[in-house]
Every structure is written in C-alpha cells, then in structure tokens.
Amino acid sequence: MSNLKNYKQKMERQEILDGLLEVLRTVRTIDPARLEGVTEETDFLTDLSTPSTELINIAAKVEHKFDIEFEDDDIDRMGSKVKDIIDLIIMVKERGENQ
Amino acid sequence: MQVAGRKVAIVGMGGAFPACSGLDEFNHKLFTNQSLVREWDLAVQYSKQIRSTVSGYITEEEMGLEAVWAPITEKYPETYIDKLGRIPDGNLSTADMGSVWAMLGAQESVKMAGWTEKETQSEQTGVVVGSGGAGNQILRVAWHYFFQMGKKARIAGAHTVDRSMSYREAANISCLLKTKGVCESITSACATGLGNIGHAYRLIKFGLQDRAIAGGVEGTALETFIGFDGMMILSKGFSPAESSRPFDINRNGFVCSFGAGIVALEEYEMAKARGANIIGVIDEYFNNSDGDGDMFYPSFAGQQRLWKGLMPDKGLRPDVVKMHGTSTPVGDSVELLSVVDALGEEGFHLSAPKSQFGHMLGGAGSVELITALLMLQNQKVLPCLNSDTLNPEVEGFQKSPDWTGPDKPLAAYRHLVPQQAFEKEINRVACLNYGFGGTNSAMMVSRDI
Numbered sequence: 001m002s003n004l005k006n007y008k009q010k011m012e013r014q015e016i017l018d019g020l021l022e023v024l025r026t027v028r029t030i031d032p033a034r035l036e037g038v039t040e041e042t043d044f045l046t047d048l049s050t051p052s053t054e055l056i057n058i059a060a061k062v063e064h065k066f067d068i069e070f071e072d073d074d075i076d077r078m079g080s081k082v083k084d085i086i087d088l089i090i091m092v093k094e095r096g097e098n099q
Numbered sequence: 100m101q102v103a104g105r106k107v108a109i110v111g112m113g114g115a116f117p118a119c120s121g122l123d124e125f126n127h128k129l130f131t132n133q134s135l136v137r138e139w140d141l142a143v144q145y146s147k148q149i150r151s152t153v154s155g156y157i158t159e160e161e162m163g164l165e166a167v168w169a170p171i172t173e174k175y176p177e178t179y180i181d182k183l184g185r186i187p188d189g190n191l192s193t194a195d196m197g198s199v200w201a202m203l204g205a206q207e208s209v210k211m212a213g214w215t216e217k218e219t220q221s222e223q224t225g226v227v228v229g230s231g232g233a234g235n236q237i238l239r240v241a242w243h244y245f246f247q248m249g250k251k252a253r254i255a256g257a258h259t260v261d262r263s264m265s266y267r268e269a270a271n272i273s274c275l276l277k278t279k280g281v282c283e284s285i286t287s288a289c290a291t292g293l294g295n296i297g298h299a300y301r302l303i304k305f306g307l308q309d310r311a312i313a314g315g316v317e318g319t320a321l322e323t324f325i326g327f328d329g330m331m332i333l334s335k336g337f338s339p340a341e342s343s344r345p346f347d348i349n350r351n352g353f354v355c356s357f358g359a360g361i362v363a364l365e366e367y368e369m370a371k372a373r374g375a376n377i378i379g380v381i382d383e384y385f386n387n388s389d390g391d392g393d394m395f396y397p398s399f400a401g402q403q404r405l406w407k408g409l410m411p412d413k414g415l416r417p418d419v420v421k422m423h424g425t426s427t428p429v430g431d432s433v434e435l436l437s438v439v440d441a442l443g444e445e446g447f448h449l450s451a452p453k454s455q456f457g458h459m460l461g462g463a464g465s466v467e468l469i470t471a472l473l474m475l476q477n478q479k480v481l482p483c484l485n486s487d488t489l490n491p492e493v494e495g496f497q498k499s500p501d502w503t504g505p506d507k508p509l510a511a512y513r514h515l516v517p518q519q520a521f522e523k524e525i526n527r528v529a530c531l532n533y534g535f536g537g538t539n540s541a542m543m544v545s546r547d548i
Contacts, residue, residue: 028167028178028188051189056257057177064171072251 023061040083068092102306108370109379111363113207115200117155134340135456151333153342155356155457175240193261194271195234197318201268204361212363222279223309226269227299229284231461234263235322288534291315292464297384314361314465344485345424345451353425356457360465377547385409389537397433406441409541417529421471424451432494436504454484464532471528
C-alpha cells in the first residue's frame with residue numbers, strides 16, 4: 001500500500017510540475033530556454049532570473065490553473081524554489097478537501 | 100534662470116500615429132490632405148451606450164505589437180509581445196500601451212539624434228514625458244475585480260502600479276534607455292504634450308541638463324474615450340474623415356484620438372559641434388493660466404497674455420500658427436480671434452492638424468509639435484481640413500460689451516485658413532495648446548538657418 005501511495009504522490013507532484021511549467025511558459029519575463037530541465041530544486045529567482053514582482057503574477061495564475069485559492073500568508077511564507085510552490089499547491093488542495 | 104547664449108535644438112523625433120506604420124507614412128498622409136480618423140469598431144460594440152464612434156485610434160497590430168490576454172481577467176492585456184523585437188520583455192511587462200509607444204518613440208528619437216550610448220546614459224540626459232489620463236485601461240480591471248468581484252488585490256497582478264502611475268511613460272523610457280538625469284512628468288490635460296517639451300526645453304536652457312527625451316502620450320483606451328463622450332463634447336453626425344472640422348460653421352465637437360509624440364532635445368552648440376541634423380530650434384516657450392475661475396471656457400484675455408509672453412521680442416513673428424483647433428464651437432473661435440489680435444490680419448497662415456487626426460489629449464501637443472517640425476522640413480503648410488464655411492456672422496460673445504477683441508466675423512479671415520496643404524517659405528512656427536483648468540501653452544520653433 002505504501003508503495004502505491006508513494007507512486008500516487010510522485011505522479012501528483014509530476015502532474016503539478018507539468019501544470020506549473022505550462023503556467024511559466026506564459027510568463028514573458030522568463031526565458032523559455034531556462035525552462036528546459038526544470039526540477040523541483042530549481043529556484044525561480046536565482047535559476048530562472050524571474051523578477052520578484054512576477055512571483056505574485058505566477059501565484060495568481062497557479063490559483064486559476066489549479067482552481068485553488070491561496071491565503072495571503074501562504075504566499076508570504078512561500079520559498080522561491082519550484083518544490084515550495086508544489087508543496088503549497090498540495091497543501092492548499094488538501095486544506096480545501098478537508099473543508 | 101535662463102543661461103545667456105544657451106539655445107535648444109530638436110535633433111530627433113518619433114512616436115505613434117493613427118493609421119500609420121511610422122513617421123514617414125504620417126508625413127506622407129498629412130501633406131496629401133488625408134484624414135486619419137476612422138470608425139472605431141470597439142466603440143461601435145458599445146453603440147447603445149456611447150454617443151460618438153469615430154476616433155484616430157491605434158491598434159496593437161499597427162504598432163507591431165500583440166497583446167497577451169490574461170487568463171484570469173477577460174479582454175485584459177497582461178503584457179505585450181513586440182513582434183519586431185525592439186523592446187525587451189522585461190520592459191514590456193511594466194508598460195501599458197501608451198508606455199510602449201513612448202518607449203518606441205524614444206528609441207526612434209535617440210536613433211535619429213545619433214546620440215552614443217554614453218551620451219544617452221549620461222547624468223546630463225533627462226526624460227520628461229507624460230500623458231493626460233491615468234492608466235485607465237489597467238485601473239478599470241484592477242478596480243472591477245476588487246470592488247465588483249470581491250477578489251484579492253493581487254488578482255489584478257503585480258504591475259497595476261507601474262502600468263498606471265502618472266509618470267509611467269517617463270519611468271519606462273528611463274528604465275529602457277538607462278538615462279541618469281532628471282526623470283519626471285508634467286501633467287496639464289490637453290496641454291500636456293507641449294508642456295513636457297516646454298519643461299525639458301527649460302531644463303536645457305537653464306543649464307540643468309544637456310539633453311532630454313520629451314513628449315506626450317495618450318494610449319488607446321475606450322475607458323478614456325467614454326469620459327469625454329459622457330460630457331457630450333465629441334463630434335457627431337459626420338463621416339469619419341469629416342468629423343474633425345476646426346473653424347467650420349457646422350463643427351459640433353472634437354474627435355477623441357490617441358497617439359504619442361516624442362522628441363530628442365539637445366543644447367544647440369553641442370548638437371552643432373557634433374554635426375547633428377538640427378530639425379528645429381526652440382526660440383521660446385511660455386505658459387500661463389486663464390485666472391478667471393472657469394474650468395472649461397476658453398479665455399481671450401488668457402490667450403492675449405500667452406502671446407505677450409511668447410513674443411517678448413516682436414521680431415519673432417511666425418509664418419504659420421499651429422492651432423490647438425479642436426473643432427469645438429467656442430474654443431476655435433476664441434482662439435482664431437486671439438491669434439488675429441496678436442498677429443494682425445495677414446502675413447501668416449493657420450494650420451489645424453487635429454482636422455486630420457483628431458484630438459490626442461495628452462499626446463496632442465507633442466504630436467502637433469512634430470507636425471510643425473514637418474512643416475519646417477517640407478516647407479509646406481498643413482491644412483485646416485473640413486473648414487468648408489467660416490461663420491459670416493459675428494460670434495455671440497463678440498456682441499458682449501466686455502469683448503475687447505476683433506469685431507469681424509470668422510469669415511473675414513478665410514485667407515488665413517487653408518483647406519489644403521500648400522507650399523510656402525516657413526522659417527518659424529508658433530504652436531498653441533490649451534487644457535481644462537484654463538492652462539495655456541505656446542512654443543515658437545524655427546528652422547536652423
């Protein structure tokens with residue numbers, strides 16, 4: 001069972017990453033070439049050279065894409081790595097399901 | 100104050116012009132007596148709510164741009180793609196439509212001026228560019244989603260402020276060109292375009308800067324248009340090309356248009372020393388206020404004082420007066436009579452470029468200064484298109500016992516008001532623009548001879 005759970009979690013993270021990449025491809029200030037080989041460890045600010053103001057736009061687009069709504073505190077606390085935003089999406093989705 | 104002997108040259112120009120791919124086409128269309136006013140499909144979509152549907156508007160495509168529509172909000176340009184690769188995406192992300200035009204006009208002006216990168220990026224190079232309205236297209240969406248839809252403030256995106264703030268055009272130009280001098284905006288309603296150039300002229304004339312990018316902008320926005328439509332002061336009942344008709348007896352309002360005019364200014368001796376092509380020399384700039392407490396009604400006395408300030412030395416007589424000439428009933432007649440009062444009944448001609456492209460609001464004064472420079476270059480006077488019939492009767496206000504101006508009707512000055520472009524030796528052009536609040540501005544610009 002735990003293997004299946006791990007597999008499901010891994011797939012879910014991969015799907016979210018794919019969705020996130022779709023969002024990032026619409027952000028004109030991110031060089032598309034830098035999106036090749038993005039992993040969960042990729043840092044928006046240092047690796048993708050994303051202007052910090054753009055993270056707010058990315059967050060809004062992610063909410064729209066995944067049909068979720070972040071609390072302002074969630075965004076304030078969010079780190080700048082891809083895995084941070086994936087963690088946040090999963091957390092907010094679960095929070096929504098529990099409600 | 101003014102530094103003796105210091106003069107200001109205009110060494111570059113560019114911008115955004117309705118129904119034109121660039122300055123060359125604008126030049127050609129103007130001097131072949133064409134109108135750039137069209138039926139505006141976007142206004143027609145709201146024809147039940149709107150009174151006027153003609154405009155000298157400019158589309159994204161005409162400027163080589165493509166809007167990126169936001170996925171979250173409908174019909175909202177999140178940013179623009181420059182299909183011709185002139186402006187980096189980072190700069191586009193902080194710009195509304197008008198700011199994009201301002202950056203393109205600034206690039207063209209600097210290129211025409213022939214400034215080196217070092218000169219452009221100097222502490223001695225300033226940017227003085229503004230617009231008449233706020234970033235209305237951007238603000239509408241931000242406010243709608245917050246107030247009507249109850250969404251979080253951040254849903255409108257992180258660029259609401261930089262894309263709508265009052266001096267957004269100047270800020271975007273400075274960030275693009277990396278200038279290190281003064282960067283600010285002058286805002287004076289429909290006198291904005293000339294006011295910014297006038298302020299930049301003073302910065303150079305007073306020895307504070309050696310070079311400046313200056314001008315005015317009004318980006319295409321129905322949000323801006325409807326404010327004037329609601330005042331019921333826009334032209335109605337004519338075909339698009341005949342809608343803007345300064346001085347004509349049947350004029351009934353102005354055509355609300357959009358555009359950008361940017362010029363490069365340089366201290367005259369510096370420009371001369373490096374062999375720059377001097378398009379024109381600014382002889383004088385003067386501005387004042389009516390002081391009669393009226394927000395809208397033009398003031399003959401205010402315009403008389405304007406002319407006095409513009410021509411302290413009576414040697415500076417213009418060959419052409421580039422009129423504000425909006426096609427509104429009272430404004431045009433007061434203006435024409437104040438010019439006659441200042442200059443007499445002959446020896447000059449009137450030109451009303453708004454007859455060809457409408458009223459570009461914050462962009463009007465600077466785009467019309469560019470038309471004055473084109474008149475100097477081409478040695479041709481631009482027409483007052485559609486000025487078919489001038490009033491043979493005196494105006495109502497001329498019958499008032501308080502009236503101190505000319506007592507002849509407008510028709511007595513037909514010989515000053517050309518209906519077609521024509522050749523003439525032009526050494527000096529006076530440019531006039533006025534704005535709500537009773538603000539008046541005037542600039543005299545000469546050929547470098």
